[in-house]
Every structure is written in structure tokens, then in C-alpha cells.
Amino acid sequence: MVVVEVPKKWDNESDVIIIGGGTAGLPAGVIVAEAGFKATILESRPAVGGSFNMVAGTMAFAGTEEEKSAGVDDSPEVFYQDEITICGADTEIARAFADNQLDAYRMLKEEGVTFPGLVPHPAHTRNRCHGWLEGVGPQLVRAVEGRANRKGVEILLRHRATKLIADPQTGKVIGVQVETRDGMKNFKAKRAVIIASGGFGRNHEMVAEYAPEMADCVPKMPVGHMGDGLKMGLAIGAATKDISHAVAPSWPVCAETHSNALWVIWWGGIMVNVDGKRFHNESSAEAFYGPMTASGMRQPGSVYWVVFDDSQKKNVINDSEAHLSTIDKCKQYKADTFEEMAKLAGIDPEGLRETIEKYNSDVTTAGYDTVYGRNVQFGGSDRPLVKLEVPPFYAIKCVTSTTSMKGGLRINGRCQVIDQFGDVIPGLYAAGEVAGGLHTKNYLLGVMSSSAMTQGIIAARNAVKEPAA
Numbered sequence: 118m119v120v121v122e123v124p125k126k127w128d129n130e131s132d133v134i135i136i137g138g139g140t141a142g143l144p145a146g147v148i149v150a151e152a153g154f155k156a157t158i159l160e161s162r163p164a165v166g167g168s169f170n171m172v173a174g175t176m177a178f179a180g181t182e183e184e185k186s187a188g189v190d191d192s193p194e195v196f197y198q199d200e201i202t203i204c205g206a207d208t209e210i211a212r213a214f215a216d217n218q219l220d221a222y223r224m225l226k227e228e229g230v231t232f233p234g235l236v237p238h239p240a241h242t243r244n245r246c247h248g249w250l251e252g253v254g255p256q257l258v259r260a261v262e263g264r265a266n267r268k269g270v271e272i273l274l275r276h277r278a279t280k281l282i283a284d285p286q287t288g289k290v291i292g293v294q295v296e297t298r299d300g301m302k303n304f305k306a307k308r309a310v311i312i313a314s315g316g317f318g319r320n321h322e323m324v325a326e327y328a329p330e331m332a333d334c335v336p337k338m339p340v341g342h343m344g345d346g347l348k349m350g351l352a353i354g355a356a357t358k359d360i361s362h363a364v365a366p367s368w369p370v371c372a373e374t375h376s377n378a379l380w381v382i383w384w385g386g387i388m389v390n391v392d393g394k395r396f397h398n399e400s401s402a403e404a405f406y407g408p409m410t411a412s413g414m415r416q417p418g419s420v421y422w423v424v425f426d427d428s429q430k431k432n433v434i435n436d437s438e439a440h441l442s443t444i445d446k447c448k449q450y451k452a453d454t455f456e457e458m459a460k461l462a463g464i465d466p467e468g469l470r471e472t473i474e475k476y477n478s479d480v481t482t483a484g485y486d487t488v489y490g491r492n493v494q495f496g497g498s499d500r501p502l503v504k505l506e507v508p509p510f511y512a513i514k515c516v517t518s519t520t521s522m523k524g525g526l527r528i529n530g531r532c533q534v535i536d537q538f539g540d541v542i543p544g545l546y547a548a549g550e551v552a553g554g555l556h557t558k559n560y561l562l563g564v565m566s567s568s569a570m571t572q573g574i575i576a577a578r579n580a581v582k583e584p585a586a
Contacts, residue, residue, distance in 0.1 A: 121282045121294055128302040131157035131271065133580045134293050135311045136278040136346055139167025139339075140566055141549030141573030142313035143261040144224060148577035150268035156577075157304065158270060159295055161277035162341045166258040167315055168521065168550065169566065171339065173439075175236050175248030177563030178222040179215070183247060187235055191243040193218065203240050203404055205558025207358070209530035214555065214571050221570035228260035238562040239496025240404030246563035251439035281310065281349050281545070284586075290353070290544035291586050309544045309580035312534070313573055316363070316522025316550040317344025324519075328364035331411075333419055335375050335518045337367065342522075346551040350526045354536045355545075358553030359524030365560060366411040369423055369515040376446035378423045378513045379406060383495040384432040385503045386425030387476060388515075390416040393459060393468025395476070398489040401496040405562045410517040422464055422514050424455075424473075428507040450512045455505075462512040477504040521565050524553035532576035546580055548572035 133149045135142045138160035149156035158165070179196035197215035200206040232247035250257075265272065275298055282292035282303065292305045317323040318338045325332040336342075351357070368379045369388070382388065382399050388409065389395055396416060397409040413421040434441050450462035455473050459466040476486060480502045485492035494500040526547045527535040534545040549569030556564075 121280045123282060123285065123291070124303040127292065127305040129157065130305040130307060131155045132306070132308045132585070133157070133311060133577065134159060134304055134306040135313055136293065137167065137312070137314035138165035138272060139313065139315060139549070140169040140569035142311070143169070143258070143265055143573070144221065144570050145311050145313060145548060145573035145577040146265045146270040146272070147224070147261065147268055148574050149581055150265065150270045152581045154308070154581050156270045158265070158272045159276040159278050159293065159304070160272065160274050161345070162339070163274055165262055165272060165274070166255070167339045167341060168569070169258045170254045172254040172257060172566050173251050175238065175246035175250060175563040176567045177241070177246045177561065178218055178567055179243065179245050180219055181222055181247070183232055183235060184243070184245060187244070189235065189244050191245050195243055196245070199242055199561060200555065203559055204556055204561060207554040207557065210528065210554035213530035213575055214568050217575055218567055218571045220574050221567055224264070224570070225257065225260060228264055230257060230260050237497035239401045240559070241497065241561060248563070249437065249439070251437070278314070278345060278349065281353050283353055288543060289586070290542065306544065307586045308583040309546055311573070311576045311580055312346040312350060312526070312545070312547040312551050313549050314346030314551055315339065315342040316525065317347055318342045318364070318519045318522055320344040324364050327360055328362070330414060331364045331366065331519065333516065334366065334414065335370050335516055337518045337520045346547065347525050350534055350545070350547065353542065355534050355542060356527040356537045357525065358527040359557050360553065361524070363522045363524030363553065364519060365521065365523040365556070366407040366414065366517045367520040368406065368518045369410050369413060369421070370518045371447035372420055372514045372516050373448045374446050375518070377443040378447050378515050380433045380437070380440040380444055381425040381429050382423055384429045384436070385494045386423050386429050387505065388413060389422050389424055389464060389469060389472055391418060391420070391464060393465045393470070393472050395472055395488065396421070398486070398491045400491045400493050402490070404496070404559045407560060413515065414517050420514060420516055422462055422512045424469070424505070424510070424512050426505045426507045426510050428503065430511065447513045451509050453508045453510070455510050458510045458512055462514060464512065473505055477506060480504045522550050523556040523560055525551045526553065528552045528554060531579045532572050533579065544583060546576035548576040
């Protein structure tokens with residue numbers, strides 16, 4: 118445990134200090150201020166937003182007006198059951214999330230946010246993912262940040278929290294040591310501290326420690342995700358939850374340009390290794406694409422290729438200009454035959470030929486892939502498999518990216534941080550990516566942003582109930 122001496126003089130005082138001004142931190146600040154208390158957000162970067170700025174897929178909410186308009190019969194209870202059954206989530210944390218997620222949805226709607234539609238995603242038992250949200254992230258940030266400013270939330274940029282300060286007699290967290298441009302300062306929290314600092318995906322040493330096989334993945338999260346919150350919690354005795362698989366694999370990205378290569382897979386493309394052999398079901402059947410890209414990192418050289426034909430590329434073009442843009446930024450190996458394309462890409466031509474012949478034969482004779490059980494182009498859709506037969510043919514050499522952590526500090530349903538002995542650390546809360554408990558067995562796409570917002574709200578509501586120091 119790192120002991121930080123309680124300062125004789127504080128440089129700043131607030132009722133609730135929130136470490137991080139992103140997806141969880143901004144709504145937490147709003148809730149504290151709307152309850153009539155002073156909220157201070159400490160953001161290490163020059164601007165707020167964090168991962169919220171980077172939202173590009175969907176946000177999962179259950180029981181919304183969009184669902185009702187589309188005739189989708191959904192509810193918080195169904196969402197809760199999905200989290201338990203599919204994700205193996207902690208029951209208390211899943212219950213709190215499901216019961217409060219519509220409050221996050223309403224906060225966005227009240228600030229004028231509109232969702233383009235509903236997007237089917239793997240394993241969700243209802244069509245509840247609201248999107249697509251390419252380019253919408255900054256709008257979401259402006260909406261919640263604007264509300265925070267109107268409510269009087271103190272937002273301090275370039276203020277990096279480094280250590281928690283606890284009362285030596287009670288163990289209650291009462292403040293934060295903060296690195297500023299004017300030197301180290303001490304901020305007092307009269308009621309509580311909420312850690313909402315994001316994950317540790319940009320900290321290569323921590324990634325290598327917790328998931329050595331993922332050390333060479335390409336991090337795509339904000340540069341501020343250095344694991345500060347996790348380290349601060351661990352330093353005062355916090356326990357962890359799901360930390361062994363916190364470093365979750367995400368999209369396949371071009372090995373050279375690091376642009377997303379996922380979308381051609383979702384329109385029927387396949388993945389092969391250097392020997393030209395497939396190695397996983399490409400439909401994201403396990404609820405999200407992480408399992409298949411994790412398998413990609415276990416291939417020879419920790420690289421793999423996304424292979425597709427011209428018809429699949431044209432489907433991406435017809436589906437989304439934003440998706441096409443990411444594909445066009447990838448280095449593509451192109452030829453009129455699979456053998457010629459394989460030679461250009463560095464894949465074994467004979468192995469790829471055998472793989473394509475088997476795959477196309479399965480589609481023709483069985484209607485599904487008999488090797489790995491793929492029966493749709495991507496999970497959540499009903500689009501049948503198609504043969505790879507329309508030239509020209511393409512390949513993109515890929516590695517796996519990481520976009521968010523799926524484990525961290527142990528919390529309870531109130532978002533209170535739990536110590537190594539199962540006791541609550543008084544005055545300390547955690548929300549969003551820095552906390553574990555929702556994704557123990559699997560991850561449902563679209564939940565990362567909605568759960569972070571919701572946990573920020575939950576943490577703030579409970580933080581203001583703490584007795585004042």
C-alpha cells in the first residue's frame with residue numbers, strides 16, 4: 118500500500134472528485150451537480166471526452182422509444198438476463214446496470230441526441246443496439262459536457278490524478294494528489310472520489326503483464342488510457358475483477374496502416390493464416406469479434422489475412438461510406454485469381470486454393486461452413502453465406518487491435534470499490550472501463566459506452582450520499 122500523508126493544507130475542495138472526464142466521468146459530474154453538490158472533474162488531457170469521442174459503433178439500451186417504434190419487445194429485465202446468460206456478469210453489477218441504463222439514454226435524449234436506427238448485433242436476444250454512430254462521438258461529448266457546464270461542474274484540464282489520499286484512522290478516501298502544470302497539488306473530496314479514468318490499453322508494460330499474448334496488439338483507445346485509475350486503486354488495497362482477460366481483442370486492423378479491416382468480414386469475407394488456412398468462425402458467433410481476432414494473434418507470426426472478393430467489397434460500399442473509408446485505408450493485395458493474390462500477399466497459394474475450394478463447396482452443397490460452423494455472414498444478421506468467386510480478389514494482412522479493457526477494479530452494484538478482503542473502501546467509487554464485473558465470460562457489442570455512462574450515474578448518486586468529511 119502506498120501511504121500518502123494527509124496534507125495540512127488543501128489546494129482545492131469539492132464534495133465529489135471525479136478522476137477522468139470521459140464516458141463515465143462527465144455524466145457523474147452532471148449527477149453530482151444536479152443533486153446540489155460541488156463536482157470537480159480532473160482530466161489529464163487537454164480536452165474532455167476520452168473514449169466517448171471515439172464511439173463509432175452502437176450503444177445498447179433496452180426499453181427505448183426507438184425500440185418501441187420498431188416493434189422491438191425489450192426491457193431492462195431481458196437485458197439483465199442477457200448479461201447474466203451471455204456475459205456471465207456479476208449479478209449485482211448487472212442488475213444495477215440494467216435497472217439504470219435508461220437514465221443514461223434519457224440524459225442523451227434530453228440533450229438533443231438522436232440515434233440513426235437499430236443495428237442487429239450478435240447474441241443480443243433483442244435488437245437494442247442504437248447506431249451506427251460513426252463520427253457521432255464528439256456530438257455525444259458536447260451534449261453531456263454542455264450539460265455539465267450549465268450545472269456548474271468544475272472541469273480542470275491537464276490535471277492528472279496520481280495517488281489517492283486516505284484518512285489514516287478510518288481508511289476513507291478523502292482526496293487526490295494531482296499533477297498539474299504548476300506542480301503537485303492536493304485536492305480534497307469532502308464526500309467521495311470516483312475513478313472514471315478508463316483502462317490501461319496504452320500502457321504497454323501493464324498489457325504485457327496481464328495479457329502477454331496481446332502485447333503486440335495495436336491500441337486504438339485514447340492516449341490517456343495509461344492505467345492510472347487501476348494503479349491508484351491497487352495502491353490502497355483494491356481487489357480486481359476479470360483482470361486476467363481485461364485486455365480484450367477487438368477489430369482486425371491492417372498490419373501496415375492500422376485501419377479497421379472488419380467490415381469485409383461482416384459481408385462474408387474470411388480469415389486465413391500464412392498457410393492459407395482458416396482458423397475460426399468469422400461470423401462473430403460468440404457475441405463479438407474478440408474471440409476470432411484473439412485466435413488470429415495465435416497464428417504463425419501473430420498475423421493473419423482477411424480475404425474477400427469484389428462482390429463483398431461492393432457490399433461494403435453500398436452499406437456505409439464510413440466503413441468503406443476504413444477498408445480503403447488498408448493496404449490491399451489484389452489480383453484476378455486467388456493464387457496470384459496469395460503470392461502478392463505472402464500467403465501459401467496452394468493452401469489458400471484448397472481453403473477457398475472447400476469453403477465455396479460447403480456454401481453450394483450444405484449452405485453453411487462445415488469446418489467451423491459459420492452459417493451467416495455475421496452474427497445478428499440473417500444474410501446467408503456467399504461464395505468467394507467474383508474477381509478481382511483481395512487480401513489485407515492484419516493484426517488485432519484493442520479498443521477497451523473488459524476488467525479492472527472490483528466494485529459492487531453501488532459502484533463502490535472493494536478491497537482484497539471483500540470490504541468496501543469507504544469514499545471510493547469506480548465506473549466504466551476501469552471496473553470489472555460485467556464481461557466475465559463474454560462481451561455484448563454496444564454495451565461499453567452505455568454501461569460506462571450508467572455506472573458514472575450510479576456512482577455519483579451514491580457518492581453524494583456519503584457523509585461529509
